Amino acid sequence: MSARSRAPESAEQPESPAAADPGAKAPGQRSGPDDRSLKQIAWQRLRRDKVAMVSGIVVVLLILAAALAPLLTKWFGYPPTQFHQELIDPVRRVPYVDPDNPGLGTDPWGAMSSDHLLGVEPTTGRDLFSRIVYGGQISLIVAFLATLVCVALGTVMGIIAGYAGGWIDTLISRAMDIFLAFPLMLFAIALVGVVPDGLFGLEGNGLRIGVIVFIIGFFNWPYIARIVRGQTLALREREFVEASRxxxxxTGHILVREILPNLVTPIIVYATLLIPTNILFEAALSFLGVGINPPTPSWGKMLSEAVPLYQQAPYFIIVPGLAIFVTVLAFNLFGDGLRDAFDPKTSD
Structure with missing residues (x-):
């Protein structure tokens, strides 16, 4: 056999990294889909959801408008409690088309102008733009604070019930049933109307906001508590929890360091969907006259004041109604997008 004959089969050939380790990646090879973290996967799903992204942008703009209400009012309007009776026809109680020339008649659509972007209120002549902006500030403050109280209580009670089990789980579950059967709206109407000023050092609208936040947060916690309890029941049997035990x-270390981080996603998603519900609840209380006291702007109170004037000034009921509709819809669509993005069953 010649020297050029093939080498013995026992001779070792150098192996490529891929052959030595099937999971190894060649130099310059990009990470595959399986190398992404849960946050990266969720963000990529959320970016592909155009409706959720647009809704998220609207939510951010609404929050910025509420936070910058004093500046926006200074730049584009007038103080929300400043009256402009000279702009209002004393007979029809709606704005003039041109206040400098009353002979032109009145404008049932608010006489919008560069001075009053959304026109003025009938009867009072208050700037509608500034009242919408400040009304959004009140609604978002109440909604966020109430959601924070609700999420905090629900998370604590749900995680304790799910991890402890036994009589503790039974006791907390029965408490959930009682709270869920409570007539929340009727209780809120009764309580807000009888709470005296000066309670806990609060008075006026500060007290009203505190009572509304307490009612919504304290009596709505069972909804999120049930979600957290169900997730905790599944997590407490997982290997990492058994290893820590x-x-x-x-127990505190397991609850805070092992189980709670795995509950952040459902908590955030539920909180996003709870905020619009709280906005509607505050608006309903103000509409019924037991929410924010005038002259402080509130979307619900503006709707209530617009009802008797809807024929003379239809825009006065459309503008605050549209503000509530857009805000609630944006939060709901963004919450739906978050839920789909974090759902492990959603295909990439």
Missing amino acids: SLGAS
Whole structure:
């Protein structure tokens, strides 16, 4: 056999990294879909959801408008409690088309102008733009604070019930049933109307906001508590929890460091969907006259004041109604997008 004959089969050939380790990647090779973290996968799904992204942008703009209400009012309007009776026809109670020339008649659509972007209110002549902006500030403050109270209570009660089990779980679950059967709206109407000024050092609208936040947060916690309880029941049997328990970790460590981080996603998604519900609840209370006291702007109160004037000034009921509609719709669509993005069953 010649020297050029093939080498013995036992001779070792250099192996490529891919052959030595099937999971290894060649130099310059990009990470595949399986190398992405949960946050990256969720963000990529959310970016592909155009409706959720647009809704998220609207939510951010609404929050910025509420936070910058004093500046926006200074730049584009007038103080929300400033009256402009000279702009209003004393007979029809709606704005003039041109206040400098009353002979031109009145404008049932608010006489919008560069001075009053959304026109003025009938009867009072207050700037509608500034009242919408400040009304959004009140609605978002109440909604966010109430959601924070609700999420905090629901998370604590749900995680304790799900992890402890036994009589503790039974006791908390029965408390959930009682709270869920409570007539929340009727209780809110009764309580807000009888709470005296000066309670806990609060009075006026500060007290009203505090009572509304307490009612919404304290009586709505069972909804999120049930979600957290169900997730905790599944997580407490997982291997990482068993490993921590076998290593002697305390119950507090397991709840805070092992289970709670895995509950952040459903909590955030539920909180996003709860905020618009709280906005509607505050608007309903103000519409019924037991929410924010005038002259502080409130979308619900503006709707209530617009009802008797809807024929003379239809825009006065459309503008605050549209503000509520857009805000609630944006939060709901953004919450739906978050839920789909974090859902492990959603295909990429």
